[in-house]
Each structure stands twice: as structure tokens, then as C-alpha cells.
Amino acid sequence: MALSTFTRIQKNISVCQFCEESIFIKWKCINCDLLLCQLCHSRIHSKSKSSTDHKVIERKDCESEVALETTRQVDLTRMACIQHSDETCVLYCKNCDRPVCSECLIGDHQNHKYSKLDIVYQKKLKVIKEIKCKIESEIPFCKKQGANLQHILSEENKQFTENKEKIIEFRDKVIRHADKLLSELDKLRKPREDLVKKELDSIRQRKNGLENRKTHLGQTLGSSSAADIFSTSRSIDKTIPDKTVKYVEVKQIQFIPGFFLNQPIDDLFGSVNEV
Template sequence: MEAQISAVCQFCETSREIKWRCLNCDLFLCRICNSRIHSKIMSSVEHKIIHLDQCGTEEVVNNIRKLDLKQMKCQTHHDRKCFVFCRNCNEPICSSCILNIHQNHIFCEIDDAYEEKLAHIESLKVEIKSNIAFMTNEETLLQEYELKGKEHHMEIRTLILNREEEVKQEIARKSKDVSNELETEWHNTEQSINRDIELCLKTKSDLLKRKDNIHKILKSHDPRLVFDEGLTDVKQLHQPMFSKRARLFQFFPKTIETKGIIGDLVEKPKIESITVYPTYMKCISCISHCEAETVLICNNSEDILKKEDLNYDTYQTLKTLQDIRVMDISQTKDGHAILSVGDDLKILTKTGQLKTFLHLDLITLCIHVNYENELFVGAIVEDPDNEGEELGIVLVLDEDGNTICSFDKRTINHSFDEDEEVDMFDYPSRVLNTKKDDILIIDSSNLSTFAGKVVILNRSGHIVREYNGCECENCNDFNFCPFDIAETHSNLFLVSDIGKHSIHVLGATLKILACSFVDDVGIDKPLSLCTDASGKLWIGCDMSADDDEEPKIYCITFN
């Protein structure tokens, strides 16, 4: 702590015009004592004199510390001063310490150790200052995020509450319609019953009168009364005369999935960056990420398979296979690629060797390997129930190729309403085992127009939902033509649509979240999709119809 300034010069003890301080003597001096007396003393020639305006500055404080360093007492031997620094124990020590405690230790000059420690503290000071600036900036950003988050939170909350009100109003309208229908039916039925009651009472009254009359006839001795009573309409009086009975209705309440009615809260992927890679394949019908910037791509219309390193500095084709029609590719956990080729599943090893993994008596269309190394194979087989017809099927195999189960339209159930028509799937061109263990299938049901749908079923074989395209204004003039599918880390599904050159973003239950016309961000004609382990989306495009357009591969990083 800085010493308190004396009221008078501590040399002459009379002058109050104190201007200087001797750090070595720790005395406050007036101008005359400093220049005429203190400076003339031989022992004070090397003393450090500072102006009072400099007191408290960092430089002066450091000088004072250096002076005090010479007088620093030993922590162990209080009557001795420290004069060296022990490297082993990391502390200043005196001569007695060297003899008693610190034998065979490494020493250095106490001044050198002091300068090292001071430099480290200065470095720490700079680092702390930098960290404070960083934290201040982060605090500002976090406050901005908090403000934006609150605004966004209130917007979403308002949308949810508005949706709740819409649902309430819709339920109220539907309830009113059903209630009005019930009231109308009961009103008509009640009127009919009341008419029948009136007719019944009238008929009963007539019958009682006739009964009394007949009783009188039977008690009378006058034969004329027998001839006067007409009996021809007695039979008519006993015939049923009621046109209607009460119509008894039943009310069957439908099960309501509240979250499904209100909507889902999902994180929509936002594009952070797009990297464009050149390639020499005009149509990439399938793309599979291997590692780093290495991908497998194929063009099944030209029967070409390539493995390419897309790095700008080292771009090269690592492997090319001709005359092989690869329909789909998926990667195993150990980095090998499984290829769907005709009636075979083939393995392309990391070293580039191609060998048959499994021969199947069917035509494979697509392949997917999940995190457990199970294989999901979409294929077509001859329909055993209809000669000459083909049947779409999805097989689930273990990593050794043994069949675990299979799904086709003969075995699949569905969870829709009973009056809703579902066509299952006929041509499974892509299959994906989702992170929630459902099975997602692209059904290319019309091979001439490429129109199709997306179907999701669970492991029990129940179709949960299907997606037939977006109903937005921009999509009304196009068929939904799904070609490939990928799943993001946030459990959203991306479906490439070659009919509109777009990518559909679907929620977990195949509800449309966005129909992205990706040409708005410079991506033209997206065809094949895959996601890598880091969550990046790789897109292979179809430029076969445009000779002037250079073929490209896109890699999208989501925020």
C-alpha cells in the first residue's frame, strides 16, 4: 500500500512544498533538500528519486518491490534475509536454508527468479485482460441471444396459443354440427312417435266403443242389432298402423392425439455454409460419404462407380469401376461400402477390393446399414400370388446375411383409420432405418413419371404414416417424385424431389416443415443425399440434361 504523504519535508522538517520521494530512504523531500542535500550524500547517489505525481504508478510500485526484494526476510529464519531462489521448492531462501533444508537443490539469483515471476504475471495479466474482453463480448452476445430467444419464444408461444384457439373453435364447430344433427334426428323421430301415439290412442278409443257396442248386442234379445253391426272392418282395426319407431343412435368418440392436432415443436435445420466440389460425373444417382472429403458416387444409367477425394489441393479419382450398375450404397461401421448390384450385395473394401457379400434370389434396389450393422434391403421379387406380377419387399438381415424379418404388402398392417385407403408400397427404391428404429421407405410407385411417396413403418410391420408431397402453392403443378432420403442429427428427414428440384424437410411423423427449393441457394437439381458422422449433408446432382452446366457435389453444414 502506498505510504501516506508527510505534511512537511522529512529532511528539513520545515518546508511544506513537498515535491519528491526517495524510494530507497522512503522519505518525502522538498525541492531544496532534494537538490542541495540529499543528492550531495555519497551513499544516496544511486537512490531512486521520483516526483510525487509518479507515486502509485505501476512502474514506481515495481521499483519499490525491487527495493523491498533486497530486504525480504526468510519465512523459516526470520532474522535472515533471502538472497537466492530454490528452483526445486519454488521459494526464496536464506543462507541457513541452503545448509539445513535445501541441500543439493537447484538455485538461481533471486533477482532472476523475480523477473521470471514478474514476466509470468505480466503475461497472465495480458491473458486475463484478453479473457475479460472475450467474456464481455460473450456477455453482450448472450444478452442479445437472450433477447432474441425471448422474442422468438413469445412468437412461438403466441402461435401455439393461436393454434390452441383454432383447435378449440374447430372442435366447438364440429361439436355444434354433431349436436345439431342429433337434435334434428330426434326432432323428426319424436314427431313421428307422437303422431303414432295419437293414432294409437284414437284407435284404442274406437276399439273400446266397438267393444261396448258388441257387448250390448250380445246381451240383447233383439236380432236386428246383430244385423245392424258391421263386422267387415274389425280385421282392419287390428292391423299394425304405426309407420315408424324411435331411431336409436350411438356416439363413437374418436381418439385424439393432442400433440398431433396442435403441432410439433422441432428444430428446423439452418444452413451455416455450403461447400461446392467439382466432379466429372454428370448424373450422381447415389452418393455415400467415406471419410474426410472422400465420397463414393455412381451413375447407374451409365454403369459407373467412382471413389473420389474431393479435396481442392489433392483432387483425384481413387477408384473407378465400369460396367457395374450400382443402385444404392451404404457404409458399414468398419468403413466398408455395401453395394446393391442386381441380385447381389457386394462389398467394396477400404483398400478398393470388390467382392460378393451375399447372393439373393431377387432384384435389389436399395441398401441401408444401421448403427448395429443390420442390413435393410429394398427389392422386388416375383409375386407368388399373382403369376407374372412383381412384389416390393424390404428385408432385414444381420451382419452375416441371415434374414431377421421381411415386410411386404401381404404382411404389413397399417395404423390409419379403417376408412382410409393405404396402398402400402410396390417399389422400394430407398430404405432408411431411423434413429428411433422406424423404417422409412421411398416407394417409386410410378416408374414412368417417377411419382411416388414416402412411407414410415415400425418394426412390427405397421405403417404409421405416409407422405405424398407438399400442398403448398408452388407445388400444385408438379408430381411428388421422391428420389433419395437422409436423416439429420435432430431427427428430421430430408427428401430430394426430382419433380420440383427441391428438398422436403419432414418431421418425425412425416409432417411437412418446409419445401425448400434449394436452387434459391445456388443448388441446382439435387438428386442423391447422404449425411456423414458430423451431420453434414452431401448432395449429388443431375446435370445430364444440361451440357453447359458443370457437374457439382455440395456439402452443407447446418447451424
């Protein structure tokens, strides 16, 4: 059983797992996976021939690095073979790069090169610890750089927001002023437009009336009947409309550009640059 799993389970255990009476648990046997009180450890467990070589640690040290290493060493002596589950590993096959049991030695691993299991274990453990140390040494650098980059991101986001608000504010001022000018232009234009349209409608009506009279007289003159001449002569409107019209002239309305209008737009509106 892995030490971390064992520890989680045993946190809920409140009595000695030997005598099942004492609540003063002080020891843990790695080999037996049991928690012991002081009496059971000193009087029973330590004196038993079957547990003479067992590894015993204090309960408070269960999660320490020493306890982890002790647990792994015990597991090494009873590590099951991945190919023969009922056998424990006795050597390490260099050719296959894995632990092997006695069944393996007389099987697929004959004539292979071997090493003692504990020696290879220590070498591999050393490599893993060295890699872990290298990783741990890199973490502060990553944290520092991460904090620095986060600060840069926050500052640039702040700058972006401020600049965006300034540009929007300036744009809105320009739009509001443009809307004001358009409104003023419309106020000046509308009365003039109404006046000219009124006079235009009047002159069109006069022209249409004259054209209708011209057409009627043309038809009379083109008739071969003398009676049409006498008839038209009696009813003809001999008046000609007065040519006078209300005097309307072009009224100048001019947009006078501001001082910067003929300058590049960047000079008027501004620009965005790195500083």
C-alpha cells in the same frame, strides 16, 4: 509496504514527511516509504549517505508500472526469509525453488544449487508477464463471444415469447369455440331431457300402481277364506289406466365436424419446427 497500500495511505497526506511543513509534495522515496517536497529531496535526502542508493520517483507516477517495478526491486533487497524472519534473502535455492537467507545456506540448504536472487526474479517476472499478456489477449475474444451469445440468447428468448403467445392465442380460440359448442349442445339437450324424464316418471308411477293392485288381488285369490273374495269384490277398482302416452321419439342432435377434423392434428393446430 505494498505500493497500492502505500498510495492509498499517502493520498491523505498533505505535507512533506521530512520537514512536515511544505504542502508542495513532489517526490516519493521507495526505500523510506516517505513523501518529500522539492527542497527536502534536493537538499537533504539526496545528499544523505544513507540514502544515496535509494529509489526516488515522482509522486504522480506512484501507480505506474515503472513505480511498481521499482518498488519490487527495492523489496527484493530487503525481502525477509520465510524460515528466519530476522534475516533477509540473499540467494535463490534451485532445489527448493524458493529464496533463502544466509542461515538457510548453512542449514537445510547445504550442498544445494543456487542462483542470484535478482536473476531468478527477472525470469519469474518475465513468465508472469507473458502469462498476463496471454490472458489479456484472450479477454477480448471472450467479450466478443459473450456479447454474441448474449445476442443469440436475447433473440431466441424473443422468438420463444412470440411463438408461445401465438400458440396460447390459438389454443384459447379453440377452447372458446369448444366451450361455445358445448353451451349450444346443452341448450338443445336440457329441454329434451326434462320432457323425457317427466314422461318416464309418469309411466313408472302407472306401473307401480298396477303392480300394487296385482299383488293385492293375488293375495285375495290365494286366500282360503270365501269372505275375502266377497270383500275384495265389493271394493275392487275395475278401471284399467289408459295405455296412451305422450308420443316421444328420439331427436337427433349431431355434432358436425369441421373440415380439418379428420386431418392430423398438426394440420389443424400447427407445429413447432426449427427453420
